[in-house]
Amino acid sequence: MAEYSKQRGAGVVIEALAKRYGEVEALAPTDLTVQSGEFFSLIGPSGSGKSTLLGCIAGFVPPSAGRILVNGADIVAVPPYRRNIGMVFQNYSLFPHMSVAENIAFPLRMRKLPPGEIAGRVERILSVVRLPGMGDRAPSQLSGGQQQRVALARAAVYDPPLLLMDEPLGALDKNLREEMQYEIKQFHRAIGATVLYVTHDQEEAATMSDRIAILNHGRIEQAGEPRALYEQPRNAFVASFLGDANLFEVRRVDGAIADRIAVETSDGLRLVATHAPVTVARLVACIRPEAIRLGNDPERTGETNVIDGVVADVVHAAGSVRTRVSVGDRLVTVRAATQRNVTGWRVGEAVRMAWHPRDTLLIPKE
Amino acid sequence: MARSVDAARPWTISRGHAWLLAAPLVFLAIFFLWPLARVVVRGFVDPALGLGNYARIFGDGPYLRVIWNTIETAAAVTAICLVVAYPVAYVMARARGAWLQIMAALIVIPLWTSVVIRSYAWMVVFQRRGVLNDLLLGLGLVDTPVRFLPGSIGVHVGMVHIMLPFMILPLVANMRGIDQTLLRAAEILGANPFNAFLRVFLPLSLPGINAGVALVFMTSLGFFITPALLGGPQHMMAAVLIEQQANVYLNWGLASALASTLLVVTLAIYLFYLRVTGGAAGTAIGR
Numbered sequence: 001m002a003e004y005s006k007q008r009g010a011g012v013v014i015e016a017l018a019k020r021y022g023e024v025e026a027l028a029p030t031d032l033t034v035q036s037g038e039f040f041s042l043i044g045p046s047g048s049g050k051s052t053l054l055g056c057i058a059g060f061v062p063p064s065a066g067r068i069l070v071n072g073a074d075i076v077a078v079p080p081y082r083r084n085i086g087m088v089f090q091n092y093s094l095f096p097h098m099s100v101a102e103n104i105a106f107p108l109r110m111r112k113l114p115p116g117e118i119a120g121r122v123e124r125i126l127s128v129v130r131l132p133g134m135g136d137r138a139p140s141q142l143s144g145g146q147q148q149r150v151a152l153a154r155a156a157v158y159d160p161p162l163l164l165m166d167e168p169l170g171a172l173d174k175n176l177r178e179e180m181q182y183e184i185k186q187f188h189r190a191i192g193a194t195v196l197y198v199t200h201d202q203e204e205a206a207t208m209s210d211r212i213a214i215l216n217h218g219r220i221e222q223a224g225e226p227r228a229l230y231e232q233p234r235n236a237f238v239a240s241f242l243g244d245a246n247l248f249e250v251r252r253v254d255g256a257i258a259d260r261i262a263v264e265t266s267d268g269l270r271l272v273a274t275h276a277p278v279t280v281a282r283l284v285a286c287i288r289p290e291a292i293r294l295g296n297d298p299e300r301t302g303e304t305n306v307i308d309g310v311v312a313d314v315v316h317a318a319g320s321v322r323t324r325v326s327v328g329d330r331l332v333t334v335r336a337a338t339q340r341n342v343t344g345w346r347v348g349e350a351v352r353m354a355w356h357p358r359d360t361l362l363i364p365k366e
Numbered sequence: 367m368a369r370s371v372d373a374a375r376p377w378t379i380s381r382g383h384a385w386l387l388a389a390p391l392v393f394l395a396i397f398f399l400w401p402l403a404r405v406v407v408r409g410f411v412d413p414a415l416g417l418g419n420y421a422r423i424f425g426d427g428p429y430l431r432v433i434w435n436t437i438e439t440a441a442a443v444t445a446i447c448l449v450v451a452y453p454v455a456y457v458m459a460r461a462r463g464a465w466l467q468i469m470a471a472l473i474v475i476p477l478w479t480s481v482v483i484r485s486y487a488w489m490v491v492f493q494r495r496g497v498l499n500d501l502l503l504g505l506g507l508v509d510t511p512v513r514f515l516p517g518s519i520g521v522h523v524g525m526v527h528i529m530l531p532f533m534i535l536p537l538v539a540n541m542r543g544i545d546q547t548l549l550r551a552a553e554i555l556g557a558n559p560f561n562a563f564l565r566v567f568l569p570l571s572l573p574g575i576n577a578g579v580a581l582v583f584m585t586s587l588g589f590f591i592t593p594a595l596l597g598g599p600q601h602m603m604a605a606v607l608i609e610q611q612a613n614v615y616l617n618w619g620l621a622s623a624l625a626s627t628l629l630v631v632t633l634a635i636y637l638f639y640l641r642v643t644g645g646a647a648g649t650a651i652g653r
């Protein structure tokens with residue numbers, strides 16, 4: 001990355017922000033704080049309110065209630081063109097009748113910068129996004145990845161302290177997406193702005209973000225660092241949305257001895273955990289696929305969760321093996337790193353699954 | 367200023383489908399090109415071989431004035447249509463559901479009524495004891511009825527009324543294709559609504575403007591019924607003059623020469639227009 005004058009990102013505080021479309025509650029009253037310079041992702045299924053939240057911050061969506069404070073000032077009444085926020089859209093939204101350089105110069109011209117300075121800035125940011133000398137091209141002459149980099153450059157060339165990105169990589173294929181994830185991270189480090197990033201891809205969010213908020217039905221289910229969300233999901237939705245999860249509904253808590261809590265699942269399995277929330281009526285047991293060890297040697301110390309099943313399918317993906325084991329009428333997913341000279345399991349083979357009680361997460365269903 | 371968005375060649379036809387054009391080409395050759403060629407030739411040979419007819423047209427007579435008046439009228443009608451149609455199209459392009467249906471119907475339904483009837487309707491409005499004069503007299507704005515007909519006001523109003531849909535429809539088609547997020551992008555980048563319109567929407571609507579302008583201007587040059595009914599000798603247009611020379615004075619040679627002149631003028635203006643707009647006028651219709 002070429003050198004770039006770094007600035008301080010804006011702190012964003014959202015207070016009881018809500019949006020209704022008639023009967024539809026696109027965004028329930030929501031509170032959120034994003035730190036200066038943070039890379040913060042909003043994830044959630046389609047229709048969960050991610051774009052609505054971003055649109056409120058950008059100024060395209062007038063909120064029904066609440067406040068949006070950027071560096072302490074409420075911007076709800078400020079029109080988009082005076083908010084000084086950068087935004088990258090999913091379909092790039094480059095102006096087709098302007099060249100790459102004209103696109104990037106557009107926000108600078110709107111700010112009435114002198115032509116000499118505009119040219120200098122455009123040139124500098126083109127080299128930051130590794131497109132030097134491409135200024136005269138038409139956007140349609142560029143590849144998808146290049147267009148996205150132009151969109152990034154255009155959104156950042158006027159040094160906005162806050163950058164919004166709404167599924168910016170949604171239109172790219174997987175390889176290019178991974179490359180661009182890396183570039184956006186680099187770019188974020190280079191410019192220092194606060195980034196609010198929307199994606200429906202939890203893996204993308206996990207690799208890129210300092211913190212993540214998971215939205216569902218217009219509310220934030222949980223916000224925190226990716227690892228915390230993965231290891232301590234607040235409920236079943238978060239557990240299943242972030243990474244793979246084997247979820248078992250808990251029918252009965254059988255009682256606790258020391259730090260061992262035994263539960264019975266609705267499919268009649270007996271599991272052991274170390275913690276359980278006290279006040280919650282309906283619980284779910286969540287076991288991550290990589291916590292489960294496959295073997296047919298039952299006597300292993302400490303692994304008091306043991307379930308027998310039959311291998312249903314085996315998939316070798318890059319670097320890992322995903323085995324699905326059928327237990328009764330459900331499938332349990334197990335993932336392990338591929339090991340050289342170790343053959344996987346065969347479909348139809350009887351197998352025993354075992355894991356440690358601390359890997360049985362008892363969490364609220366809702 | 368406007369870069370061609372896709373440089374794709376608009377005039378390519380896949381080879382396997384070329385034969386589909388055979389029938390219309392034969393039809394055009396027999397019923398259009400052949401008579402057209404005869405008209406052009408006749409302008410040079412009737413009543414005598416030579417440039418006599420053209421000498422008359424470009425001489426002192428009223429002919430050149432009529433051709434000039436035709437171009438002027440067509441240009442004015444086109445300009446008025448554009449100014450009136452652009453906001454209408456802008457609203458229509460954003461309308462959804464029932465509103466769109468209603469507006470589209472309001473524009474298309476007049477097309478079901480013949481031009482003759484609509485021109486007569488304007489006569490009812492503009493004549494000596496017509497709707498407009500009754501109104502002006504009733505309001506006390508004038509003491510005696512104003513003489514609108516025959517004359518240029520009636521011709522302009524009638525032609526604008528008839529041509530308006532042909533300006534609105536290509537504009538709407540074009541504007542509906544303009545990506546709304548481009549305007550949002552412009553705004554978040556710092557463009558106020560006026561600048562967003564001027565620098566993003568307007569340039570992107572140029573293909574629609576070009577299509578509408580070409581359509582309305584070319585059609586207006588050949589208008590016959592409306593100027594014939596509303597214009598009279600005070601506001602004569604080329605088609606009326608040609609008809610008169612052919613059917614009243616039986617000057618077939620002069621009529622042919624006039625028709626050829628009108629054709630050349632039309633072609634010249636069209637080619638000039640293509641140059642100015644970088645070929646966009648031809649491709650705009652297909653967008």
Ligand SMILES: Nc1ncnc2c1ncn2[C@@H]1O[C@H](COP(=O)(O)OP(=O)(O)O)[C@@H](O)[C@H]1O
Binds near residue numbers: 021024045046053
């Ligand atoms: N302009 C609108 N009019 C009515 N409903 C809308 C509008 N925009 C969004 N919604 C609704 O609000 C909810 C949230 O939408 P959105 O924020 O776009 O979700 P996401 O970006 O997470 O996919 C959805 O149920 C959607 O149907």
Ligand SMILES: [Mg+2]
Binds near residue numbers: 050051052
């Ligand atoms: Mg969205």
